[in-house]
Amino acid sequence: MVLMSWLAWRPQLSGPLASRNFRLLAGCNVISRTGSAIAFVAIPFAVLRAGGSAADIGYVATAELLPLTAVLLLGGVAADRLPRHQVMAAANALQALAQGTAAILLLTGQARVWELGVLAAAGGAAFGLYFPAARGLLPQTVPASQLPPANALDRAGQNAAAIGGAAAGGLLVAVAGPGWALAIDALSFAVAGALRLGMRFPDRPAPPGSSSMLHDLRAGWQEFASRRWLWLTVALFGVITAISAATTTVLGPLVADTHLGGARSWGLIVAGYSAGAVASGLVMTRVRPRLPLVAGMLAVPAFSLLLFALAVPLAAPLDAAAATLSGACVEVFAVSWATTLQQEIPPGKLSRVSAYDALGSFAVTPAGTVIAGPLAAAVGVREVLIAGGVATVLLPGLALLLAEVRHLERR
Numbered sequence: 001m002v003l004m005s006w007l008a009w010r011p012q013l014s015g016p017l018a019s020r021n022f023r024l025l026a027g028c029n030v031i032s033r034t035g036s037a038i039a040f041v042a043i044p045f046a047v048l049r050a051g052g053s054a055a056d057i058g059y060v061a062t063a064e065l066l067p068l069t070a071v072l073l074l075g076g077v078a079a080d081r082l083p084r085h086q087v088m089a090a091a092n093a094l095q096a097l098a099q100g101t102a103a104i105l106l107l108t109g110q111a112r113v114w115e116l117g118v119l120a121a122a123g124g125a126a127f128g129l130y131f132p133a134a135r136g137l138l139p140q141t142v143p144a145s146q147l148p149p150a151n152a153l154d155r156a157g158q159n160a161a162a163i164g165g166a167a168a169g170g171l172l173v174a175v176a177g178p179g180w181a182l183a184i185d186a187l188s189f190a191v192a193g194a195l196r197l198g199m200r201f202p203d204r205p206a207p208p209g210s211s212s213m214l215h216d217l218r219a220g221w222q223e224f225a226s227r228r229w230l231w232l233t234v235a236l237f238g239v240i241t242a243i244s245a246a247t248t249t250v251l252g253p254l255v256a257d258t259h260l261g262g263a264r265s266w267g268l269i270v271a272g273y274s275a276g277a278v279a280s281g282l283v284m285t286r287v288r289p290r291l292p293l294v295a296g297m298l299a300v301p302a303f304s305l306l307l308f309a310l311a312v313p314l315a316a317p318l319d320a321a322a323a324t325l326s327g328a329c330v331e332v333f334a335v336s337w338a339t340t341l342q343q344e345i346p347p348g349k350l351s352r353v354s355a356y357d358a359l360g361s362f363a364v365t366p367a368g369t370v371i372a373g374p375l376a377a378a379v380g381v382r383e384v385l386i387a388g389g390v391a392t393v394l395l396p397g398l399a400l401l402l403a404e405v406r407h408l409e410r411r
Contacts, residue, residue, distance in 0.1 A: 035188025037165025076355025170267020220352025
């Protein structure tokens with residue numbers, strides 16, 4: 001009750017923070033992101049503690065991604081039909097159940113790799129419901145003129161939470177084991193889901209009575225496919241997202257475990273990435289590029305700094321510094337992309353278009369995570385990281401060849 005009262009407090013604030021719904025949204029996101037950051041560090045080491053290998057880390061990550069992509073379109077339709085904050089609360093409840101069960105198995109010494117994979121799949125399906133609703137909910141909390149700073153503030157809060165969560169995750173795994181880390185993640189989902197139910201919105205117009213799920217999916221696809229800048233960017237970033245996932249879920253933890261001293265060092269590196277994202281997000285509350293997609297595409301290649309640093313590998317503090325620069329630049333793209341979608345896509349179709357966006361972005365990701373471990377074993381971790389870094393530098397340039405990307409302006 002105290003936390004709910006604080007989140008709903010109405011001080012004399014301006015901009016997005018003057019909105020009670022935005023404060024609740026941002027506060028819940030901070031809570032759940034803290035737990036997720038703890039779990040992000042813990043899960044690879046949980047797989048290793050359960051007797052798994054580097055390939056098994058990739059398989060568990062893939063087990064989460066496959067149902068996520070399968071459920072995304074259903075999640076998009078549900079979020080455009082039902083109250084989005086309630087969809088998110090239900091998804092948080094499922095995530096809490098999955099992570100709580102995994103925590104119990106680890107704490108009792110009964111966890112096996114396949115069980116962690118099944119529970120990761122359940123959590124992935126829940127996130128598939130959550131993500132489209134989350135993309136569509138923020139524009140309901142603030143006026144359209146406040147969307148750029150609202151996106152930046154929300155992401156800055158989440159990334160700030162990720163700093164503490166990643167550092168805490170590394171320490172928890174090293175001192176108490178991954179089971180306690182996943183228990184805290186489960187609690188964070190439960191608390192965030194309960195608080196989301198306190199949000200209040202006016203009723204949205206009901207969809208036409210003849211509208212079926214298939215009709216809604218077709219309408220969302222037409223909205224998505226009619227914009228060349230949208231589907232081309234999503235296609236290119238599907239590859240970049242796969243490289244990022246392979247690095248952060250498989251190759252990075254493997255480098256940390258082999259060369260950098262384990263979970264504490266990986267937690268430091270992840271926290272560094274989030275620190276860069278926080279700083280960049282705060283800057284983006286004030287800086288609003290006239291050509292948002294151009295700004296985003298020019299920033300993304302800096303993610304390669306992290307891959308190249310891990311390929312050496314540099315000492316953990318230097319890897320964390322490279323991660324900080326990478327996070328700062330990638331955040332420019334993230335804020336610019338979210339604001340562009342909210343500007344260009346009709347609100348009633350935003351969740352469905354976001355679902356197609358996520359589906360395209362994540363389509364290649366399971367392949368990236370499942371082959372990362374075996375490929376690293378075959379040709380070397382260093383070589384895989386360097387190849388991923390080079391691709392990350394080159395792919396955004398292809399998007400800039402498209403006139404619609406170069407000329408789309410912020411309104």
